[in-house]
Amino acid sequence: MSFEKLSLIAPIMKALENEGYSTPTPIQEQAIPVILQGKDLLGCAQTGTGKTAAFAIPILQILHNEKNGLKGPRTIRTLVLTPTRELAIQIGESFAAYGRHTGFRHTVIFGGVGQNPQVSALRSGVDILIATPGRLLDLMSQGYVYLQGLKIFVLDEADRMLDMGFIHDVKRIIAKIPAKRQTLLFSATMPSDISSLAASILTNPVKVAVTPESSTVDTINQSVYFVDRQQKKSLLIHLLKDKGIETALIFTRTKHGADKVAKDIGIAGIKAEAIHGNKSQAARQRALSNFKSRQTRVLVATDIAARGIDIDELSHVINFDLPNVPETYVHRIGRTGRAGLSGTALSLCDSEEKAYLRDIHKLIAKTIPVVEDHPYSMGKVPILQSSQPVKPVYKMSESGSYRRVEKHWRAGSPQKRSHY
Numbered sequence: 439m440s441f442e443k444l445s446l447i448a449p450i451m452k453a454l455e456n457e458g459y460s461t462p463t464p465i466q467e468q469a470i471p472v473i474l475q476g477k478d479l480l481g482c483a484q485t486g487t488g489k490t491a492a493f494a495i496p497i498l499q500i501l502h503n504e505k506n507g508l509k510g511p512r513t514i515r516t517l518v519l520t521p522t523r524e525l526a527i528q529i530g531e532s533f534a535a536y537g538r539h540t541g542f543r544h545t546v547i548f549g550g551v552g553q554n555p556q557v558s559a560l561r562s563g564v565d566i567l568i569a570t571p572g573r574l575l576d577l578m579s580q581g582y583v584y585l586q587g588l589k590i591f592v593l594d595e596a597d598r599m600l601d602m603g604f605i606h607d608v609k610r611i612i613a614k615i616p617a618k619r620q621t622l623l624f625s626a627t628m629p630s631d632i633s634s635l636a637a638s639i640l641t642n643p644v645k646v647a648v649t650p651e652s653s654t655v656d657t658i659n660q661s662v663y664f665v666d667r668q669q670k671k672s673l674l675i676h677l678l679k680d681k682g683i684e685t686a687l688i689f690t691r692t693k694h695g696a697d698k699v700a701k702d703i704g705i706a707g708i709k710a711e712a713i714h715g716n717k718s719q720a721a722r723q724r725a726l727s728n729f730k731s732r733q734t735r736v737l738v739a740t741d742i743a744a745r746g747i748d749i750d751e752l753s754h755v756i757n758f759d760l761p762n763v764p765e766t767y768v769h770r771i772g773r774t775g776r777a778g779l780s781g782t783a784l785s786l787c788d789s790e791e792k793a794y795l796r797d798i799h800k801l802i803a804k805t806i807p808v809v810e811d812h813p814y815s816m817g818k819v820p821i822l823q824s825s826q827p828v829k830p831v832y833k834m835s836e837s838g839s840y841r842r843v844e845k846h847w848r849a850g851s852p853q854k855r856s857h858y
Contacts, residue, residue: 444470447499449539454495457535463488464648470496473622478643480636481624487648490532493518493592493622498537500590501565512543512563513587519569519611520594521602523548523719524726529568529594542566549573550719557582571599571607578614585615593639596625596632597765601741605635612639626772627765658775659782662795662806664816667788673814674699674758675706677784678736684753685729688738689770691759699758700738710736741766749773757785760794764801789816 441454441462454460462470465483472479473496483489497516504515520526530546537544544566545559553573560567560582567574567583577583591612593599599608621640625632628647636643665673678686690696693714700712711725711734728734730749741761752774761767767785774781785806787795799805 439467445474446470446495447502449502450495450498450536453536453538456538459491463492465489465646466492466495468646468648469493472644472646473497473620474499476500476620478620478640479622480640480643480645481622482628482645482647483624483626489594489624490529491536493594493624494529494532494536497566497590497592498533498540498542501542502540504589512565514564514567514583514585515587516566516590516592517569517585517588517615518567518592518594519571519574519599519608521570521599521604522595523550523570524722525595526568526570527723533566533568537566544568547573547577548719549576553577571604571611575607575610578611588615588619590620590622591615592622592624594624596623596635597627597629598741598769600631600635601763601766605631608635626769629765657780658771659780660771660785660806661783661809662785662787663809663812663814665786665788665812665814666816667790669814670758670786670788671699671702673786673812674756675703675708676813677756678703678706678708682753683782684735685732685749685751686736686754686756687729687749687752687773688736688756688758689761690738690740691761693740695759696738696740700736703736703738708736709734710738712738714740741770753782755781755783757783760785760787760791760798762794764794764797767798768802 439462440460441451444462444467446454465481465487469479469481469492473493479493481489481492483492501515518526518529520529526546526548530544533542533544542565543563545556545564546568547553547556547560548570549572553576556573557577560577574583578585593608599605621643623632623636623640623643663673674688677683688699688710690699693716696712696714700710703710711728713722713725717725725734725737729737738758755771755774757767757770761770771781771783774783785795795806
C-alpha cells in the first residue's frame with residue numbers, strides 16, 4: 439500500500455515526499471484510517487515501527503479539515519503527553535516535518551530548562567502541544583496553558599509513563615481536559631496496568647497491534663554472555679575492540695553505572711559518552727547529537743534517558759545490566775534492527791541476573807543463544823604463569839587516594855581480585 443491510498447491531503451503528501459516516504463509501515467497503515475474516522479485508538483507497537491507518524495499525520499489532517507470553521511486566536515487543540523524530554527523533542531520534529539506545508543504551530547515543553555522561551559511560544563498561540571507531565575502541570579498551575587478547546591489527546595509511551603511514576607500526574611492532567619475528545623494511547627508493551635488505564639480513558643477504542651507485545655524483531659541477532667560481575671567491564675571492552683561494532687548503545691541500570699561504564703570505556707581508548715537524568719538538557723542533547731553524527735562511537739544510557747532516542751542504522755545494543763522487567767529488554771533491543779535493517783543485541787549476564795534472563799526467555803518465547811567462547815566466561819579465572827609472587831598493585835580511586843587492588847599469592851593460584 440502507498441500513502442496515496444490513505445486519502446491524505448496534498449500538503450501532507452508533499453511533506454512525506456520531501457521526507458522520502460512512499461509506503462506506510464504496518465502501524466501507520468492500520469492506525470491512520472482509524473484516527474481519521476475520529477475513533478479512539480489503543481496502539482501496541484514496538485519501537486522503530488513508525489508510531490509517531492502513525493498519529494502525527496492523521497492529527498495534522500484532522501486539524502486541517504477543521505481549520506476553515508475556526509475563528510479567533512489559536513488555541514491548543516491537540517495535546518501529546520510523553521514521558522521524556524528526548525521523546526518530546528523527537529515528536530516535535532516529526533510534527534514540524536509532516537506539517538511544514540499546513541501552517542500549524544506546535545511547541546514542545548519539558549522540564550530541566552528555563553520556562554521563559556516555552557511560555558513565550560504558548561503566548562504566541564499554538565495548535566499542537568507536546569509536553570512532559572511535570573512541566574505541563576507546572577505551567578497549567580501558573581495559568582500559561584489552557585486546554586478547554588482540546589479535541590485530541592495522545593498518551594504516548596504509556597508503559598514507560600507508568601515505569602517512571604507519572605501515573606498520578608497523568609490522571610491529574612486527564613481530569614483537566616474536556617471529557618468529549620478523541621483519545622489515542624500508544625504503548626510498546628501492554629501489561630495489565632496499561633490495559634486498566636486504557637479502559638478508564640478510552641471510549642470503544644480500536645486496538646491496533648502490529649506485532650505480539652512480547653515478540654522481538656526477527657532481524658535482530660541476539661546473544662548472551664555469562665560473566666562474573668567483576669569481569670563485566672573487561673568483557674565489554676573486549677567486545678568493543680571489534681571494529682564490526684560501528685555504533686553501540688549500552689544500557690545500565692543506574693545513572694552512576696552509566697557514568698562509570700562510559701569512563702572505563704574512555705580509559706580504554708574508546709570514545710564514549712553517558713546520558714541520564716542527572717545530565718543537563720544541553721549535555722544530553724550534545725551527547726545524542728555526537729552519537730547520531732558518529733563523532734562518538736558508544737553511548738551509555740539508562741532506560742529512562744534512552745526513551746525516545748531514535749538513531750538510524752544503530753548496529754548494536756549491549757545490555758551491560760540485564761533489566762529486571764522483561765518487557766524492558768524487548769524495548770531496549772528494538773532500538774537496533776529498525777526499518778527492516780539487521781541489528782545485534784548482546785547481553786552480559788552475571789549469576790544474580792540469571793532469574794531476569796529466565797523471565798526474558800519466557801516473555802519472548804525463545805531462548806537467547808549463549809556465547810561460551812570468550813576470555814571472561816563465568817567461572818574462568820586467569821592463572822598466573824610466573825613462579826614468583828606478584829607485587830601489590832595500587833590504583834587511584836575517584837577521590838584521588840590510592841588503594842591496593844591485588845595481593846601476594848602463591849604461583850599458580852587464582853588471582854585475587856577486588857571489586858574496584
